[in-house]
Amino acid sequence: MTGSKRDTTAPKPSTAPRGWHPDSWREFPVAQGITYPDPAKLAAAVETLRNMPPLVTSWEIERLKKHLADAQEGRRFILQGGDCAETLADTRPRVISAKLKILMQMSLVLVHGSMKPVVRIGRIAGQYAKPRSQPTERGKLADGREVELPNYFGDLVNRAEFTPEARAADPQLLLAGYQHAALTLNFVRSLTEGGFADLHHPEQWDLAFFENAVLPGTLREEYQRTSRQLSEALRFMEALGEKTIDDLTRVEFYTSHEGLNLEYESAQTRTVPRRDQWYDLTTHLPWIGERTRQLDGAHVEFFRGIANPVGVKISASAKPDEVLRLIETLSPDDEPGKIVLITRMGVRRAADALPGLLSAIKASGRRVLWICDPMHGNTQTTSSGRKTRDFGDILREIEITMDAHAAAGTVMGGVHFELTGEDVTECVGGAAGITEGDLEMNYATACDPRLNYRQALEMAFSIARKLRNR
Ligand SMILES: O=C[C@H](O)[C@H](O)COP(=O)(O)O
Ligand SMILES: C=C(OP(=O)(O)O)C(=O)O
Ligand SMILES: [Mn+2]
Numbered sequence: 262m263t264g265s266k267r268d269t270t271a272p273k274p275s276t277a278p279r280g281w282h283p284d285s286w287r288e289f290p291v292a293q294g295i296t297y298p299d300p301a302k303l304a305a306a307v308e309t310l311r312n313m314p315p316l317v318t319s320w321e322i323e324r325l326k327k328h329l330a331d332a333q334e335g336r337r338f339i340l341q342g343g344d345c346a347e348t349l350a351d352t353r354p355r356v357i358s359a360k361l362k363i364l365m366q367m368s369l370v371l372v373h374g375s376m377k378p379v380v381r382i383g384r385i386a387g388q389y390a391k392p393r394s395q396p397t398e399r400g401k402l403a404d405g406r407e408v409e410l411p412n413y414f415g416d417l418v419n420r421a422e423f424t425p426e427a428r429a430a431d432p433q434l435l436l437a438g439y440q441h442a443a444l445t446l447n448f449v450r451s452l453t454e455g456g457f458a459d460l461h462h463p464e465q466w467d468l469a470f471f472e473n474a475v476l477p478g479t480l481r482e483e484y485q486r487t488s489r490q491l492s493e494a495l496r497f498m499e500a501l502g503e504k505t506i507d508d509l510t511r512v513e514f515y516t517s518h519e520g521l522n523l524e525y526e527s528a529q530t531r532t533v534p535r536r537d538q539w540y541d542l543t544t545h546l547p548w549i550g551e552r553t554r555q556l557d558g559a560h561v562e563f564f565r566g567i568a569n570p571v572g573v574k575i576s577a578s579a580k581p582d583e584v585l586r587l588i589e590t591l592s593p594d595d596e597p598g599k600i601v602l603i604t605r606m607g608v609r610r611a612a613d614a615l616p617g618l619l620s621a622i623k624a625s626g627r628r629v630l631w632i633c634d635p636m637h638g639n640t641q642t643t644s645s646g647r648k649t650r651d652f653g654d655i656l657r658e659i660e661i662t663m664d665a666h667a668a669a670g671t672v673m674g675g676v677h678f679e680l681t682g683e684d685v686t687e688c689v690g691g692a693a694g695i696t697e698g699d700l701e702m703n704y705a706t707a708c709d710p711r712l713n714y715r716q717a718l719e720m721a722f723s724i725a726r727k728l729r730n731r
Contacts, residue, residue, distance in 0.1 A: 276537050276538050277538075278565055278593070281562070281565060283527045283530040283531075283539060285562055285566070286523050286527065286562045287559070288562075289557065289559040290555070290557070290559060291523065291559040292392075292552060292555055292559070293393070293414075293521060293550075293552055293553055295430045295522065295524075296430060297432055298429055299432070303524065305432070306432035306433060306435045306436055307432070307435065308528075310435055310525065310528035310529060311528045311529075313439060313529070315529060315531070315540075315542030315543075316387070316439070316443060316446055316543050317446075317542055317543070317545050318542070319536055319542075321515070321545055322540055322545050322569050323568075325380070325515045325545045325570060325598075326569075326596075326597075326599065327598060328513075328598070329570050329597075329598035329599075329601060329674075330597035330630075331598075332380065332598075332672075332674035332675060333598065333630045333672065334672070335377075336377065336378075337377055337378050338674065339379070339380050339601075339632055339676070340368050340380070340381050340382070340676060341382040341384065341517060341546075341632065341675060341677040341678070342363075342382075342383065342384060343360060343364075343385045343388060343679070343681075344360075344384060344388055344680075344706070344707070344711060345388075345391070345706060345708040345709035346388060346389065346415050346708035346709075347386075347387075347388045347389055347445075347707075348389075348707050349389070349416045349441045352441045352445055354448065357385075357445055357448050358452060358457075359681070359682025360383065360385065360682045361383070361514070362682055363680060363681075363682040363714055366484065366718055367717060367718060368721075370484065370721040370722055371721055371724065371725055372491065373487045373729075374724065374725020374726065375725070375729075380513070380515065380675075381513070381514050381515065382514075382515045382517050382546055383514065383515070384679070385517075385518075386443075386446040386449065386544070387442045387544050388519065389415045389416045389418075389438045389441075389518070390414060390415040390417040390418055390519065390521040390522040391413070391414055391418075391519075391521070392414075392519070392521055392553060393412040393413075393414060395412055396411065396412055397409045397410060398410055398411075400423045402424065411430070413707075414430070414521075415521075415708070416437070416438060416441075416707075417434055417522050417525060418431075418434060420434075421707060432524075435522070435524060435525050442543070446516065449514060449516075450514075453512050453514040479692075480715070480718060483722055484718065484722075515545040516546070517545060517546035517547065517548060518544050518547060520541065520543075520544075520548065520560065520563070521550060521553060521560075523559060523563050526541050526547065526563065527563060529541060529542045529543045530542070530566075530567060536568075538567075539566055539568060540567060540568050540569060541567045541569050546570050546571075546601065547567075547571065547572070548572025548573060548601070548603065549561065549564055549571065549574065550574050551575070551605065554574065556583065556586055556587060561587065564591055565591050570598055570599055570601060571600060572602075572603050573587055573600070573601070573603065574603050574605055574637070575606075576606065576638065577606040577607060577611070577613070577638065579614075579618070581621035582621070584621075585621060585622065588600055588602075588622070588627050592628075595627055595628055597628055598630070599628075600627075600630065601629070601630045602632070603632045603633075603634045604631065604633055605636065605637035605638045605677075607637075607638025607658065608635075608639055608654040608655075608657045610638065611658050611662060611665070612664075612665070615665035616665055616669060619631070619665060619669035623670065630672075631666065631672060631673050631674055631675075633659055633662040633663075633673055633676050633677065634676075634677035635656070635658035635659050635662070635677075635678075636650060636709065637709070639651065639654040639658060640709060640710070643697050643700065645700075647697075647710075648709060649687065650687075650710050651689050652688055652690030652691040652695075652720070653690050655688070655712075656723055659724060659727070660727065663727060663731070676724060678711075678712055678720065679709055680711050680716075680717040681712070681717075682714050683705065683713065683714065684714060684715075685705050685711060686699045686703045687705070687710035687711050688710050688712050688716055691712075691715065691716040691720075692719050693715050
């Protein structure tokens, strides 16, 4: 990645780590780096982005950090979820509200199961940049010629269509991504501020909304019972306190995405009045992906300087020592709520990989929030070349992860899913019994397979049952 440099002669706040500034990452190797064919156009787009208002505020970020600190201690539970790759074309009211709705419904079920406040964090309003296993892809052009083109790296970078023009990295997409994130966030904020999320009226989150996604009867009844019980509990609490619990008429909702494209992240990284730290203001919780968490790489360099809480994806091949050094680099002061380790081991490796990792981090005394992503270690490719994931594998990884935390004396403080509010057929299994043969019915993801509405809700019930039984 190249691009314009900001004026680093301006006085830097004293709290920036030694040698760090929002562009210091440019001096380091950039894993999954993007080559922009026209550096001048990139510089112009980055400059425009630098002058745009932030998408989130430092107040919200600090508030989330407090919640994450609570979750580290087992006082809150985190639900993080959304698309693998959001697309600009899906900045549509129905798609956004369906996603919000499934996250609300899952959180309601999880509140009931965990008996804890649930913090909702969407993979939303910026999840537009994707790391890929292969930098290029071979395929046929419309005229039949077979060629190799850059892979699709998400709508923040290039376009999915298989043509040389579409696959060239386009700096204008940085601005389009920012704008679509702003539009999404505006709608999300309105919905979560108003009646849509009013816990006094969970019937508004009802299932009729999803007319095409008929739930199995037992799930529907279980959901209705849960929401009724919560309403009654709420009324009871209000009767005791003789006042309304106003906070419950709105819900807090936070955003997150993988901070892959550092041009985008660093352009929106700034200090704010009355605080002397640097914030990445594209999102509340940016995370570093499994493919970009090299200790001596550009992503770790960038992330070590921002005050946001930082997620790090951890696969089964990560060595405990390497993870410990990541924590020390990203949170030298061991700040509560700062580090979120998102384990994505895979059902077959989780039982072997987790105990050593959990006990090593526990022994270090470092504060981290452990979240389980049971999606990314469980991707399989079908004989017809479709990526899929099995509902049973996903649930089983959560179980194994819960057991490993219980044995290590650590806290699994949340879960992380790729999901959608739509009736897609991308993951197999679940009560509705989606088979490999069904995948073609509505396989719509721009990258990885997501739980559909029914699978996501069923997953929430299964986790809630497990949390309750412990
Ligand atoms: O979301 C995760 C990665 O981007 C994804 O798994 C990589 O997918 P690929 O193997 O199709 O490139
Ligand atoms: C790329 C992703 O995950 P990971 O870095 O864990 O592979 C993702 O969350 O979409
Ligand atoms: Mn993914």
